[in-house]
Amino acid sequence: MGNTLIELKNIKKSYKDGDAYREILKDINLSVDAGQLVAIVGPSGSGKSTLLTIAGLLLGADSGNVIIDGNDMTKRKQSEWTKLRKNHIGFIFQNHQLLPFLTAEEQLSSFQKKECKALMPVDELLLNLGLDKVKKQYPAKMSGGEKQRVAIARAFVNNPDVILADEPTASLDKERGRQVVEMIRAEVKKHNKAAIMVTHDERVLDLADAVYLLEDGVLVKQ
C-alpha cells in the first residue's frame, strides 16, 4: 500500500504487580501504512491502551522501537516526544478529554499550528463533523457525541500522519459510534493517514482495513 507511517518493533512492556513483574506486552510488532485504518480488539486488561500509549509516545516501552515517519523515536528526549505528539500524532481518548474552559472552536484553534490553518480550517472541520451549531459552546453544554466529535476534530487539526484512537465509541450509542468511526475512516482515506483504533465494538470492525486481536500479550491478525 505505500509507505509505512508508524511501526512498532518488538515492543515489550511489564508492570510491577506487587513484588513480581507482569508482562503485559510480549514482543509486539505492528506497522500501519498511509491510508490504512487498523483496529485492535481484545479482552479488557489485555494491554490495548498500554500499546496505544506506547505508540503515541505517552509511555516508554521496556524494549523495542517506535518508528514514526521513518524516525526511530525510542531514544529521544521527552521534550521531543511532546513536540512529535503535537506535530505528527492525533490522539482520540476514550473520554473526549476536552479542556472545560475552551469553546468547541477554541479547542481546535488554540492548538493549531500556523502552518495548518489554511490546510485544515477550523470552521470547515467543525462543519464536516456537524458541529457548526456548537462552535461557541463549552464542553459542559455539549452532548456526549458532540464532545467526542470535537475531540476527533481536535485530533485532526494539526494534520497528523498518525491517528490513535482509544475506544472512541465507548460513550456513544450504536449509530453515533458507527458515525464517528466512519469519520475517522474518511479522514484516513482522504488525507492518506495511518490510524490505529482500539475498540470493543464488534459492529464497527467492518470499517477497518485490518483487525488484530491482543490477547495474553500477543498480537494476532484476524
Added chain:
Amino acid sequence: MKMALKELRYNKKKYILIEVIILLLMFMVLFLSGLVNGLGRAVTSSIELMNGTYFVISDSAEDIITVSNINAEVYEQVANELAGEVTTLDIQRMYLQKVGEEEKINVTYFAIEPGSFIEPELMEGISLAEADVENPIILDDDYMLEGIELSDTVIDSSTSIEFTVVGFSKNQMYGHTSVAFISTDSYTSIRENLNPHYEVSYHALVTNDEGIHDLDLEGVVIDDKQTVIENIPSYSAEHTTITMVVWLLVIISSVIIGVFYYIMTIQKEKQFAVMKSIGISMGQISIMIVCQVCFVACIGALLANILNTSMSFALPQTMPYHLEFTDALGVSAAFIVISVFSSLLSIIKVSKVDPMMVIGGEQ
C-alpha cells in the same frame, strides 16, 4: 497567552474570590505601611525637613542629639575655620499653655538662630528673623487645631516666659510631639530661668559644608542626617518592628496566592495532563501559569492601591498616616514578584503530571 485569560474567564467565580482575599490582604499591607511611615514621620519629620546635611555632636552622646553638648568655643572654632555657614540647634521637650488656660500642651522646642538656613519653611506668617517681638515662636500647624492663631500669646509652662506666635509650618514633628521653633536667645532665657548657673552650650552644630570633615575638632563626631534620625530615641525600635511586620505581611500574602494557585493546580491536574498529551510543551504551560498568577496579583495590587488611596482621603488629619507613591509602588512590586515566584510551586507540580493519566478513566 490567550489560553491563560480564557481559563481565568471560565473560572471567574473562583478567581474573583481569590482576588477579594488578595485585595484585602494587600490593602492591609498598604495601610500598615502608610501607618509605619506616618508614625516614623511623627518622630523624625522636623529633622528630615531641616535644610542641614551634617550635624556636629559630642562623641560621648553616642549619636543621640539631645544628650549631646557642644560648648561655645567649639562653635566659635568651627565658625572661624569653616568656609561655609554653620549654625546651632537645640532640641528640648517642654509644655506650652494658652493664655488663661490650665491645660498643658506637649511641645518640642527647636531652638535656632533667627535668619539661619535651618529656619523652617512657612505655610503662614513670618520667620523668626523678620519678627519684631521679644520672643517669637513658629508652631507646627497641628497647634491650629488647638485653636491657636497668628499673633496669639503662648506661655512656656515651666518658666512662664511668653511667646508671640509669628508663623506656622507644616508637618513639623519630633519624637511624637509637634515642634515649635524659637530663637536661641529665647531658649537661653528659659534655661537661665530654670538654672541660674546655666552656661551657653548647644546640642548640635548644623552645616551643609562638606569641609566640616576636614576640621580638627576635639571630642565631637560628625553625623549625617540619616544617622541622627536613626538615633532618635524610640525611632529604630518602632520603625524596624513595624517595617518587619509589613514585609512579613507582603510575603505572607504573596505566598497565599501561590498556595491558592497550587490547590487549584492540583484540582486541574487532569487538564494539564490533557494539554501535555496533545503536545503542549511544558514551556508553554509555564508561561500560562506565570501569566495567570501575574495577572491575578497585578489586578489585586492595583485594586488595593485604589482602595487605599481613596481611604487615605477619608482619614482624620490627626492620624499619623503617610504613604509615598514610591513606597506603595515598592510594596506592590515586591508582592507581584514574590507571587510569581511562589507560582513556581505549581509549575513544578505540573511538570510532574504524567500525561498518561488521560488514558481511560472517568472525566
